[in-house]
Amino acid sequence: MKINFKTLARTQNYFFITMFLILLIACKKEVSTDYTTIKTQGEALAELTSPPLVPKPIGDRAAIKLKVNMEIKEQEGTMADGVKYTYWTFGGSVPGSFIRTRVGDEVEFHLKNHPDNKLPHNIDLHAVTGPGGGATSSLVAPGHEKVFSFKVINPGLYVYHCATAPVGMHIANGMYGLILVEPEGGLPPVDKEYYVMQGDFYTQGEYGAKGLQAFDMNKAIKETPDYVVFNGKVGSMTNGNELTAKVGETVRLFVGNGGPNLVSSFHVIGEIFDHVHVEGGALTNKNVQTTLIPAGGSAIVDFKVETPGNFILVDHSIFRAFNKGALGILKVEGDENKNIYSGTIQEGIYLPEGGTIQKMPENSSTKTVAPKRTLAEKISNGKQIFGTTCFACHQSEGQGIPNSFPPLAKSDYLNADSKRSIKTILHGLSGEVTVNGKKFNSVMPAQNLSDDEIANVLTYIYSSWGNNKTEINPEMVKALR
Amino acid sequence: MQKKIFIIFLFLVQIGFMRAQESKMVPIQEGFYIPLYGATSKKPVIVKSFYLDIFPVTNTEYLNFVKRYSEFSKSKIKGIFADNSYLSYWRSDFDFGNANPKAAATNVSWFAAKKYCECQGKRLPTMDEWEYVAMADEKRIDARTKTEFNKFILSWYEKSKTYENRIGQTFKNYWGVYDMHGLVWEWTADFNSIFLSGESRKDKSADKNLFCGASSVNATDLMDYAAFMRYAFRGSLKARYSTRNLGFRCASTTKL
Helix, strand or coil, X not given: CXXXXXXXHHHHHHHHHHHHHHHHHHHHHHHHCCCCCCCCCCEEECCEECCCCCCCCCCCCCCCEEEEEEEEEEEEEEEECCEEEEEEEECCECCCCEEEEECCCEEEEEEEECCCCCCCECCEECCCCCHHHHHHHHCECCCCEEEEEEECCCCEEEXXXXXXXXXXXXXXXXXXXXXEEECCCCCCCCCEEEEEEEEEECECCCCCCCEEEXXXXXXXXXXXXXXXXXXXXXXXXXXXXXXXXXXXXXXXXXXXXXXXXXXXXXXXXXXXXXXXEHHHCCCEEEEECEEEECCCEEEEEEEECXXXXXXXXXXXXXXXXXXCCCEEEXXXXXXXXXXXXXXXXXXXXXXXXXXXXXXXXXXXXXXXXCCCCCHHHHHHHHHHHHHHHHHHHHCCCCCCECCXXXXXXXXXXXXXXXXXHHHHHHHCEEEEEEECCXXXXXXXXXXXXXXXXXXXXXXXXXXXXXXXXXXXXXXXXHHHC | CHHHHHHHHHHHHHHHHHHHHHCCEEEECCEEEXXXXXXXXXXXXEECCEEEECCCCEHHHHHHHHHXXXXXXXXXXXXXXXXXCCCCCCCECCECCCCCCCEECCCCCHHXXXXXXXXXXXXXXXXXXXXXXXXXXXXXXXXXXXXXXXXXXXXXXXXXXXXXXXXXXXXXXXXXXXXXXXXXXXXXXXXXXXXXXXXXXXXXXXXHCCCHXXXXXXXXXXXXXXXXXXXXXXXXXXXXXXXXXXXXXXXXXXXX
């Protein structure tokens, strides 16, 4: 009994000593995360990049005095095809130049306002500890320069933006960007790094209205944007500007949200983020499908691409992606990996009630006899079919949706070959097509329509929106079925 | 022959008239208005009657001034009165190069603008005077609540290089004054009387009430964003600064 008690007491002692040691180590660790006292060694000029590029990693170097030259330019740019907008920019791009620092760096910031600009500007960097994040010291008139300096003492990915009255308008016109503060030793190495930043835009005209579009303050106050885009414009990362990677590579995205109003539900279709630095801070989450990025906030996401194909970056508040522009593409090339993704193995028929599966058995409607109709009947009948079946993608005036669904209005693709049009409705269409000079790479499913219905809807389409008025008969459809 | 002479005479009269017109003034009647900023209580500010130039000062007019007062030429002006960008678009002391003679003179510092007006027996308008005249559209003394009026002002921010335009191309306002909006910014005598610290979101402290957070609380008309811009712009200036989008015009308390 006695011995047993002694052993117990000894064990208890060991326990306390161990606990004490653990606490001691923990405390020591706390002390080493105070970066205010880091001494800088030497100085250099910061490398700045426009999106989607990111400067080279620098986390493994010592803290230095880093000079940043940032020029503000008010300039006209392209929001979408045929749509111009006057952007206010940090460094000539929206979002502004990417600034990469290491914790402990002393940043000497030179903010220059181009002489041709009309307005004064300043900068609030969320990475700054100090009044206004630098805004109090940086109000700069056109044709002038302001210099201020700050020490970056918290690792993370931070938004910077203009904070001159009216602040909302300056941000809505594109005055935001990202500044990265790398931890000691840097972030884990990856193969590809990209810079993506979302923003919402408010224009006098509706989405797609041509010409130079003015900023609309009323829409901004109501928070009803016409455009929600990545990197300042529709199509910044599609149609030849895709982000790229090879199968097996790891990809890191520095994602920001400039707002001014909307919160982003950032998602990459067909990928799962291996790691997410939640809100750009130290907390790391794993295996994330969609991460929330607040206006004026960020996230660092990384993932390994295991299969080839196009991976679509979206704001999963999904109408923003397909109707307002928040869509980009990461194009991955390399060998298929059938263990991870097989592709379609078999195409079958499933016939529940309702129209979810839109593939018809071959020959199913060949026996029904189509009624004879006049041209006017066909058009009015076809219009109704269009309104229920086609318009969701091709839109009410056949204008389609840029980069997603091809136009039917004045469509060269459509007018060139009516047989091809019939086959498209009968059998669906996938893969790249060029319509009116624009490339589309999407999928249209086969449509569950009778010969008569297909003839009617095509006749309606051909007789509308400047198309060539081809008349389609049910017999022509039947012949191609 | 007589007819020809008459036509030439008419032509000369026309030139003379135009020249006079450039620096011609119109009377502005006494009135009051509630400024966007600066009034802690929403008390109206009284603006006494005065005279204001119809147009901003042009390159030609400024050249004439510089010729008479060469200490205000590009090369001779003292550093305390103007920064390096003073008349930066001029080719030399007495040559404004390719600039439109009838465009507003810009890249002029506050000191130089003040001197110019004094040499004409005039002065720079006060900010209250300037804002009072600037709130008029074609028909109303105060059009600040009109959407179209604000849209016009805001649209200017999105047009580049308006400083190249001739004076007198924008609308003639209620008082008969042109170009208060849509051409260039303009100096006022007390441009820095309302203090802007550069951080537009500070709230509550009385002398720093001009920034966005505060401005939304303090501004008398929320939608007058057009005016926010003017105050923000003025706040970024110092008297020796000169920029390509900043010109001026003169005022006078008495009829000249």
